Amino acid sequence: MKGRLDWRDAKVVRAETIAADIRQIEFDVAGGVPAFQPGSHVTVSVALDHGRAERSYSCLPAPAGRIRIAVKRHEASRGGSRYMWRLAEGDEVRLSLPENRFELSWQTRDYLLVAGGIGITPILGMAEALAERDARVRLLYGVHRRDQLAFDRDVKASLGARAEIFVAEDGGRIDLASAIDELAADGELYICGPLPMLQEAKALWADRGRPSSRLRYEVFGDSGAEPERPFQVRILNMDITVGVRPDQSLLDALDAAGVEMISDCRRGECGLCSVGIVDLNGRIDHRDVFFSEEEKQANTAMCACVSRLAEGEAVIDIGYRG
Ligand SMILES: Cc1cc2nc3c(=O)[nH]c(=O)nc-3n(C[C@H](O)[C@H](O)[C@H](O)COP(=O)(O)OP(=O)(O)OC[C@H]3O[C@@H](n4cnc5c(N)ncnc54)[C@H](O)[C@@H]3O)c2cc1C
Known part of the structure; x- marks a missing residue:
């Protein structure tokens, strides 16, 4: 039942490490890329030790005809992110055109965006789109270590003081409960981050009796509480x-x-x-x-x-x- 993907050939035109564990990669896509909305992702065919697999990556704002993504390195993994990290300028890949399962509704006056770590990737485009339309928006972006920050300058450039950065090693912590309480009654929360962060947001949202349709989230499906055993x-x-x-x-x-x-x-x-x-x-x-x-x-x-x-x-x- 997985939606059919529209596959294309693409060539890496830029690949650079932009934070301790994040690499940004830009592709030129054969035949071009239709305009896509913030929250969209592409699927890339990756080579693992035991064959090929598919991994999804959120689309960052990019010049026409291009796809730009940012990939977190997972050391103890089946190898999709390691494959992506090895890509260099000139390499060719197969990727799908963007699809979107994390859309902005454009239906409210008050937006709260929350990103944890690599979860900033879909949120960045949302911040830029909302800032361009002069929407009321607040962005909370948290990381564990300072050297893991990516796109902090970009979100500050779009949102100024409405973008707040939290670094755990400096004692920073996102106060989700207060942020939700400060959101207008018909406000919407868009969140992408590690599983415990999403679970906390869902619980707080439900406790306050807010409608589930106004909480939108995306999970990357790449983390669990325990190691993988047979x-x-x-x-x-x-x-x-x-x-x-x-x-x-x-x-x-x-x-x-x-x-x-x-x-x-x-x-x-x-x-x-x-x-x-x-x-x-x-x-x-x-x-x-x-x-x-x-x-x-x-x-x-x-x-x-x-x-x-x-x-x-x-x-x-x-x-x-x-
Ligand atoms: C819509 C969407 C958008 C995404 N956007 C981004 C993005 O912008 N940037 C980004 O870096 N990633 C993104 N991801 C995650 C990405 O698709 C990959 O999951 C990620 O790169 C890890 O792939 P991997 O093969 O290296 O790791 P995997 O082998 O998938 O392992 C990742 C982690 O999962 C656990 N794991 C290992 N083996 C298993 C297993 N058998 N079953 C379950 N869990 C296991 C481990 O804890 C490991 O660290 C997105 C995912 C989705 C679905």
Whole structure:
């Protein structure tokens, strides 16, 4: 069910390290690039040790015909970001034209933008677009270390004092609760950052009775609370046990075993690939933003695309009734 992507050849025209763990890469795309809205991302075909895979990257504002992205380096990973970091001027890649699942609504008077770390990439274009239209907007951008700051000058140039930067090693911390309280009743929050930040925002938003339609977020699906270990699932009403490797998601392992699943976003947002947990002997590392904290603690379901067992085994219900 994943949307069909429109693939193009593209050539790297610029690649530079702009922060300790962030590399900016600009591509010239064969046939040009249609105008895209802030929040859009492209998908790049990357080479991993064991074959090719796809990784998505948010589009930064760029000159016509170009795609500009910024990639965080993940050391302990399957290798997508390492591949991107190796790209140099003149290298050729396949990438998709931009698609957008994190759109600005343009429906409110008061915008709060929040970015954690590399989550600044979709937020930067939003800040520029809102500043150009003179919208009421406040941006909060947090990083752990000073040398991880990227695009801080750009957001300051667009928003001036309305862009606030927080560096944890200097004692800075985003106060999400106060920022939400200061937002107009019909205001909207756009947030991109690590999973705990999104979970905090979702909980605060719900506590205050604000409508979920006015909280928009994007997850990069690239972090969990525990390291990836192998685990096993047995499928209810099917005589199948599936082993999941550390470098595989549960959804990919089920697909590979020929178990038919429906899925869409593949990053823990839509919940389409969720499976029931009938019996659990182990712990689940819930990495989605689809289920509430209460639902996660109940451990009765999990999103197969991003969540995994930290250890042990489980019997899962994929809805098959024989
Ligand atoms: C819409 C969208 C936009 C994005 N935009 C950006 C962007 O602008 N910049 C950017 O840097 N990234 C972005 N990402 C993330 C990016 O697509 C990649 O996930 C990221 O580069 C990591 O890829 P990787 O192959 O290096 O790491 P992965 O192998 O995917 O691992 C990343 C992290 O996930 C964990 N992990 C490792 N193995 C597994 C596994 N088997 N299952 C689950 N988790 C595992 C580890 O903690 C690891 O550090 C975006 C993702 C999405 C969906």
